[in-house]
Amino acid sequence: MMVLAEIAPPTLGLYLGFGALFFGVGLAGVLMRRNVIIILIGVEMMMNAANLNFLAFWHYNPNPSAVMGQMFAIFGITIAGAEAAVGLALVIAVYRHFRGVNVDQMNVLKG
Amino acid sequence: MNYTSLFGYLLGEVVLTAAAFVILIADVMCHRKDDVGARNQRMAWWTLTGLFLAAVVYAIQFAQGNANFADGTLVINPLNLFFKEVILVITAITVFFSMEEPVSKHVGEYYAMILFAAIGMAFLVTSENLLMIFVSIELLSLSLYALVGFQKQILRSAEGAMKYFAFGAVSAAFLLFGLSYIYGATNSLSLPAIAETFKGDPLMARSPVLLIGILFTLVGFGFKIAVVPFHLWAPDAYEGAAAPVAGFVASGSKVASFVALTKFLLLGVAPAAGAATISFPFTPHFTPGWAPVIALMAFISMVWGNLAAITQTNLKRLLAYSSVAHAGYILVALFGAKAWGQTAIYFYIIVYALTNLGAFGVVTALANKVGGDDIRCFAGVWRRAPGLTVLMMIFMLSLAGIPPLAGFFGKFYLFAAGLAADQMQLGYLWLVITAILMSAVSFYYYLQVLRVFYVNPASRGGPISICPCQRWPMTVIALIIFLIGWYPTALLDWIQGFLQRV
Numbered sequence: 001m002m003v004l005a006e007i008a009p010p011t012l013g014l015y016l017g018f019g020a021l022f023f024g025v026g027l028a029g030v031l032m033r034r035n036v037i038i039i040l041i042g043v044e045m046m047m048n049a050a051n052l053n054f055l056a057f058w059h060y061n062p063n064p065s066a067v068m069g070q071m072f073a074i075f076g077i078t079i080a081g082a083e084a085a086v087g088l089a090l091v092i093a094v095y096r097h098f099r100g101v102n103v104d105q106m107n108v109l110k111g
Numbered sequence: 112m113n114y115t116s117l118f119g120y121l122l123g124e125v126v127l128t129a130a131a132f133v134i135l136i137a138d139v140m141c142h143r144k145d146d147v148g149a150r151n152q153r154m155a156w157w158t159l160t161g162l163f164l165a166a167v168v169y170a171i172q173f174a175q176g177n178a179n180f181a182d183g184t185l186v187i188n189p190l191n192l193f194f195k196e197v198i199l200v201i202t203a204i205t206v207f208f209s210m211e212e213p214v215s216k217h218v219g220e221y222y223a224m225i226l227f228a229a230i231g232m233a234f235l236v237t238s239e240n241l242l243m244i245f246v247s248i249e250l251l252s253l254s255l256y257a258l259v260g261f262q263k264q265i266l267r268s269a270e271g272a273m274k275y276f277a278f279g280a281v282s283a284a285f286l287l288f289g290l291s292y293i294y295g296a297t298n299s300l301s302l303p304a305i306a307e308t309f310k311g312d313p314l315m316a317r318s319p320v321l322l323i324g325i326l327f328t329l330v331g332f333g334f335k336i337a338v339v340p341f342h343l344w345a346p347d348a349y350e351g352a353a354a355p356v357a358g359f360v361a362s363g364s365k366v367a368s369f370v371a372l373t374k375f376l377l378l379g380v381a382p383a384a385g386a387a388t389i390s391f392p393f394t395p396h397f398t399p400g401w402a403p404v405i406a407l408m409a410f411i412s413m414v415w416g417n418l419a420a421i422t423q424t425n426l427k428r429l430l431a432y433s434s435v436a437h438a439g440y441i442l443v444a445l446f447g448a449k450a451w452g453q454t455a456i457y458f459y460i461i462v463y464a465l466t467n468l469g470a471f472g473v474v475t476a477l478a479n480k481v482g483g484d485d486i487r488c489f490a491g492v493w494r495r496a497p498g499l500t501v502l503m504m505i506f507m508l509s510l511a512g513i514p515p516l517a518g519f520f521g522k523f524y525l526f527a528a529g530l531a532a533d534q535m536q537l538g539y540l541w542l543v544i545t546a547i548l549m550s551a552v553s554f555y556y557y558l559q560v561l562r563v564f565y566v567n568p569a570s571r572g573g574p575i576s577i578c579p580c581q582r583w584p585m586t587v588i589a590l591i592i593f594l595i596g597w598y599p600t601a602l603l604d605w606i607q608g609f610l611q612r613v
């Protein structure tokens with residue numbers, strides 16, 4: 001770890017790049033997978049990427065005593081949890097009708 | 112900040128929260144043995160009591176002065192209070208609509224969810240802080256996902272809710288990501304403070320971090336207001352949801368989201384607008400910012416929303432596509448001069464929400480009695496429920512924008528604000544022309560609905576009796592639409608007065 005930190009000292013850009021990558025991986029999961037639960041995991045990754053951004057921006061802030069970024073990340077984590085709860089409840093509701101959680105099955109409503 | 116005064120300013124929301132918990136407990140403890148219909152009515156009256164008390168609290172707060180707590184997290188001024196009252200009225204009408212027939216056997220949870228959504232909307236219109244805007248959007252959305260999927264035993268409801276949730280969750284992630292970039296670029300979360308950073312730094316309006324942040328945030332807002340290409344959930348969610356819930360999603364959530372979007376763009380990041388003007392003779396001029404994005408979304412929403420509505424066979428889906436088109440019209444006014452554009456948007460969003468709520472009320476009252484919410488089911492309803500059909504005509508003609516109904520003046524102000532944009536250089540004339548042409552297209556499908564109601568041969572069956580709990584709210588809405596149509600300046604002066612006292 002020491003060595004890695006010497007080669008590439010962590011900078012704001014590095015954190016943001018990692019956040020963007022993380023977000024992209026989550027988005028790719030949402031767009032390419034057909035299983036609702038995997039889609040939920042993708043959404044969680046996207047939200048955590050945003051939380052990471054908040055923390056990075058807060059850490060490299062000229063005025064670190066303003067804890068807005070940290071606060072936002074905590075709210076973000078909480079809300080992501082609430083969203084997962086509602087999402088899984090809906091997954092169960094959908095499973096009862098379709099006997100599966102594949103988005104391709106959900107094609108009753110269209111037009 | 113003083114906690115006693117904070118409690119005083121939050122009293123309205125506290126009352127609503129308390130009402131939601133009282134309903135949850137009362138339903139389980141006291142009314143477990145009653146049958147569902149009676150429980151439904153009792154819980155509805157509890158909800159209405161809570162809404163009424165909150166409305167009284169807000170009315171009292173009008174007399175007190177303005178206040179701003181914790182970096183714009185809670186901003187009390189006449190405009191915000193006015194919108195809170197509008198949201199309470201919309202919620203109360205939704206409750207009246209669901210009174211006759213319970214949406215599901217879980218009655219207490221249903222009304223508690225409606226109240227939680229109302230609290231989310233109330234916070235959304237009253238905050239000028241990105242954190243609070245995000246939290247209230249999520250409170251609103253999570254309650255609405257649950258409400259749309261409330262009829263668990265019905266397949267359409269579960270599928271509509273799942274689609275609504277999938278789009279909503281992704282756009283919430285986009286919103287959060289966008290807000291993080293805006294925070295990073297400006298180092299502040301309150302909208303006035305963000306506007307302040309532009310003054311010190313002329314390069315701020317071109318900062319790529321900020322522009323990416325605004326773009327991603329607009330994805331999140333675009334989902335809430337259902338503009339193309341983020342509208343895909345709307346038809347499915349409206350069709351799957353119970354009709355009162357669909358009306359609630361189409362009106363209350365739209366009002367709150369449009370108010371928040373307008374504040375975000377015009378109060379917070381107005382200097383980063385950029386431009387997407389086409390001046391005469393055909394010289395397009397683009398500057399990066401939110402204006403090109405909004406202009407594009409408005410353009411395709413108006414075109415696609417109206418064209419797709421023509422082919423619909425289900426009344427709720429038709430109303431969904433019409434609401435997509437209306438969201439496009441409203442965005443046109445965002446380019447107007449700040450005061451004028453804001454007034455036009457606030458005027459139209461109130462008129463539009465009430466009209467749409469009324470139209471969904473007609474669907475609520477009739478759908479079960481005519482055997483479905485496909486448009487053809489309503490054939491010849493004129494003979495079976497004449498009063499309601501007249502109300503439907505008023506709502507449809509107001510949505511189409513026919514004078515002297517309120518919808519006409521709403522559209523007039525929106526398009527006038529769009530024309531006045533770009534320092535009177537008519538740079539957004541192309542959008543206004545599209546809007547007017549597309550409103551003409553919309554006459555076709557609104558009149559098509561009325562043709563089915565009035566002209567088509569009647570379905571069998573005797574007169575339909577409408578519960579007074581649905582008839583009276585709809586009549587009141589129609590009256591308001593008429594009155595605003597005759598005296599549009601009354602509402603306009605109100606809104607302008609509130610804007611001056613912000």
